[in-house]
Amino acid sequence: MAVHTAEQLAHEHRRYLQVFVWLTVLTALELGVIKMPISGFAIGSMLVLLAGTKAALVALFYMHLSVEKRTLAYIALTPAVLCVFLVFMLLPDLGAITRALTHASPPPAAGEAHH
Amino acid sequence: MSQAVVAEHEFGLEPAESPLTPESWGKLGMWIFLAADAMSFGGLLAGYGALRYGDPTWPRPSEILGIQLTAFMTFLLICSSVTMVEALAAIRAGDQAGLRKFLTLTIFGGLTFLSLQSYEWTKLIVHEGQSVSKNNFGATFFILTGFHGCHVFGGVTYLSAVLGRAVRGVSGAIIVAVTAVVGAIGMLWITSHMFNAFVGIGAALVVAGIVYAVTNALAAPGREVYDAHDNSEVEIAALYWHFVDLIWILVFTFVYLI
Numbered sequence: 172m173a174v175h176t177a178e179q180l181a182h183e184h185r186r187y188l189q190v191f192v193w194l195t196v197l198t199a200l201e202l203g204v205i206k207m208p209i210s211g212f213a214i215g216s217m218l219v220l221l222a223g224t225k226a227a228l229v230a231l232f233y234m235h236l237s238v239e240k241r242t243l244a245y246i247a248l249t250p251a252v253l254c255v256f257l258v259f260m261l262l263p264d265l266g267a268i269t270r271a272l273t274h275a276s277p278p279p280a281a282g283e284a285h286h
Numbered sequence: 287m288s289q290a291v292v293a294e295h296e297f298g299l300e301p302a303e304s305p306l307t308p309e310s311w312g313k314l315g316m317w318i319f320l321a322a323d324a325m326s327f328g329g330l331l332a333g334y335g336a337l338r339y340g341d342p343t344w345p346r347p348s349e350i351l352g353i354q355l356t357a358f359m360t361f362l363l364i365c366s367s368v369t370m371v372e373a374l375a376a377i378r379a380g381d382q383a384g385l386r387k388f389l390t391l392t393i394f395g396g397l398t399f400l401s402l403q404s405y406e407w408t409k410l411i412v413h414e415g416q417s418v419s420k421n422n423f424g425a426t427f428f429i430l431t432g433f434h435g436c437h438v439f440g441g442v443t444y445l446s447a448v449l450g451r452a453v454r455g456v457s458g459a460i461i462v463a464v465t466a467v468v469g470a471i472g473m474l475w476i477t478s479h480m481f482n483a484f485v486g487i488g489a490a491l492v493v494a495g496i497v498y499a500v501t502n503a504l505a506a507p508g509r510e511v512y513d514a515h516d517n518s519e520v521e522i523a524a525l526y527w528h529f530v531d532l533i534w535i536l537v538f539t540f541v542y543l544i
Contacts, residue, residue, distance in 0.1 A: 175378045175514075183375055191368045198360055205348065205543050215544050222539035226532050233367050233528045243317055250321050254328030261332055265339045 190232045197225050310518040313525070320529045323437075327533050330433060331540055334426040345423055350414065351542050352406060359402050360538045366395030367531045370445075370524045380514035382452070389449045392527065393465055396442040403435050427541060434537055437530045443495045447502050448523045451511045459500045467496070 175183070204217050231237040236244050338344050369391040376384025407428075410416040418428040442465065450462035512520055 177379070180375055180379050184372075187368060187371045187375070191364065194364045195361065198357065198364070201539065201543055202353070202357055205353075218539050218543050222536055225535045229367065229528055229532045229535065233371050233531075234525055243314075246317050246321050250324035250328055253325060254332060257328065257332045258335070261336045265336060 186232055190228050193228055194225055197221050197228075310522070312518060312522050316522045316525050320525065323529070324533070327433070327536070330426075330430050331536065334430060334540065337422045337426055341422065343421070347542050347544075350410070350416070350423075351427075352409070353542060355402060355406060356538060356542050359399055360534060362395055362399050362402075363531045363534050366392045366399070367528050369395065370527045374517065374520050374524050377512050377517045377520055378514055382510060382512075385512065385520065386449065386452055389445055389452065393442055393445050393449065396438050396445070396527075397465075397468060399438055400435060400442070403431065403438075407431075430537055430541055434530070434533055437533070441527050441530050443492075444523055444526060447498070448520060450500075451502060451519070454511065459504050462502075463496055463500050 201218055201221050204214055204221070207214060230247060234247075236247060369388045373385050373388035373392060376388055416424045416427070418425050446462045446465040449465075450458035452458070453461055
C-alpha cells in the first residue's frame with residue numbers, strides 16, 4: 172500500500188471539506204428548486220441534474236474514482252449504462268402498467284351493486 | 287523477483303496485489319459487488335418510475351412525506367461520508383485515535399439515520415394509513431427505502447466490525463456487540479409494523495453479524511490491526527459506506543422531491 176505524504180493528506184483533507192460544502196449547497200438548491208414556479212418537467216430535469224452532480228462528486232472524490240485506474244471507473248459506469256438501457260426498454264410500456272392495473276379489477280357482482 | 291511473485295511461486299499463494307487495484311484484491315471485489323448492487327437499486331428505481339408514470343392517483347410525495355426530515359437525513363448521511371473519509375485519512379497518517387473517533391461518529395450517523403427512518407415509517411404506517419399493500423405508491427416507497435435502510439444497517443454492522451478490530455480485544459468486542467444490538471433492535475422495530483418475513487430474516491442476519499463481528503474483534507492480533515501502511519480494510523469499508531450515501535442521494539431526489 173502506498174503511504175501518503177503529509178502534503179497529500181492535507182490536500183485531500185481540503186478537498187473533502189470542499190466536496191462536503193458543495194454537497195450541502197446542492198441539497199439546499201434541490202429544496203429550493205421544488206418550490207420554483209416553473210413546469211414540472213423543468214423541475215424534474217433540474218433535480219436529476221443536481222442529483223447526478225452530487226452522486227458524481229461522491230463517486231469521484233469520496234470513493235476516489237478520480238485517482239483510481241480507469242478500469243474501476245468502467246466497472247462503476249456499467250450499472251449506470253445498463254440502468255439507462257433499462258429505462259429506454261421500459262419507455263414503450265410507460266403508463267400501460269398503470270392502465271392495466273387500473274382496469275384489471277373485475278366489475279362488482281350484480282348483488283353487490285345495490286349495496 | 288518481488289516478494290509476491292516469490293510467495294506465489296514457492297508456496298502457491300495468491301499475490302496480494304491486483305493489476306486493477308494495486309492495494310488489494312478486496313477493493314476490486316467490493317467495486318464489483320457495488321456495481322451489482324447498483325443494478326438492484328437501478329431496477330427498483332426504474333420500476334418505480336414505470337409504475338408512477340401516467341398514474342393519476344399517484345399522490346404528490348411532498349404532501350405525504352416529510353421533506354424537511356428527509357433533507358436532514360440526507361445531510362446526515364453526507365456528514366457521515368465526511369467522517370468516513372476523515373477516518374481513512376487519519377489511519378493513512380497513522381493516527382489510531384483519529385480512526386476510532388471518526389469511525390464512531392460515522393456509526394453514530396448511521397444509527398441516527400435509521401432511527402429517523404423508523405420514525406418516518408411509523409408516522410406513515412400508524413398515523414397516515416400507508417402500507418406496502420395499499421397501493422403502488424406504498425409498495426414502491428417502502429421497498430425502495432426499506433432496501434436502502436437494510437444497506438445502512440449492514441453498513442453500521444460492517445463499520446462496527448472494523449471499529450472493533452481497530453480497538454481490539456474485549457473492549458472492541460463490547461463496542462461491536464453493543465452497536466449491533468442497538469442496530470438490531472432499531473431494525474426489528476422498523477420492520478415489525480409490516481414485514482413479518484423481513485423481521486425473521488433481519489433477526490437471523492443480526493445474530494450472524496453479531497457472532498461474526500465479536501469473533502472477529504476477539505481474534506484480532508495483539509499489534510495494531512491498521513496502520514499507515516496497511517489500511518485497505520478501512521478503505522473497502524469506506525467504499526461501501528459512500529455507496530450507501532450515493533444511493534440515498536438518488537432515492538431522495540426520485541422518491542421524495544420529483
